[in-house]
């Protein structure tokens with residue numbers, strides 16, 4: 001990578017692209033180092049006016065200005081976009097795909113010789129600076145290129161380098177994870193509402209419970225079951241409510257939902 005500036009382009013800036021953009025800017029990325037594209041000019045205008053980044057509907061123009069090119073379009077659009085940008089990539093650019101199921105070999109087949117590729121699976125929690133990106137730099141990436149990509153995703157949270165064959169197992173837990181946590185949070189808020197607790201108060205309470213539980217889980221290396229037991233004195237209401245969850249096979253349902261093909 002020749003120059004000191006590490007310019008990044010998002011080709012497609014929808015739900016995931018905007019989450020990463022928000023997190024990266026809050027994490028110190030200079031908006032003048034960022035290019036974004038979308039299909040519609042209205043969307044590009046909204047992004048440039050909200051974030052003061054460069055924007056265009058022309059993917060090749062954005063790609064030509066960037067050293068890290070993130071493909072954040074729906075997977076069906078990937079092949080067309082790669083054809084659009086193929087001849088316009090900067091020397092030393094790395095193309096990073098967020099598409100589930102598109103392998104590095106697929107990507108490298110579609111890219112011109114000598115262009116480096118990487119696979120990343122981020123999480124929408126990037127928007128609040130607590131993202132987790134599973135990253136696999138391709139064999140075509142130099143150490144410096146892999147570091148540049150890592151540093152970009154680290155602006156919005158953690159980066160875990162994984163082997164490519166781990167994506168299928170880890171992505172549903174990390175990228176899909178917030179959905180399951182929100183499912184539980186929603187049910188807990190509902191339980192409060194059933195007992196007459198105003199929903200905004202229940203939400204405030206559950207949010208702090210989630211924040212505190214995550215901090216405790218990170219700080220204490222004891223088994224998760226041990227932490228749970230600390231909250232559930234023998235014979236108390238906590239343990240009886242956990243027993244009620246077990247009678248409904250909630251734990252087995254979670255394991256089954258996250259391990260079987262939906």
Ligand SMILES: NC(=O)c1ccc[n+]([C@@H]2O[C@H](COP(=O)([O-])OP(=O)(O)OC[C@H]3O[C@@H](n4cnc5c(N)ncnc54)[C@H](OP(=O)(O)O)[C@@H]3O)[C@@H](O)[C@H]2O)c1
Nearest residue numbers: 012013014015016017038039040043072073075098099100
């Ligand atoms: N959403 C998630 O939680 C999540 C998590 C991990 C990974 N991902 C991956 O991230 C990628 C994007 O997903 P998403 O949820 O962000 O999709 P999305 O919300 O549908 O956004 C797609 C974006 O791509 C733009 N677009 C589509 N075709 C384009 C083209 N030819 N040129 C330029 N821009 C184009 C759209 O522009 P317009 O707005 O103008 O139509 C839109 O901004 C996918 O590969 C997905 O698997 C998503």
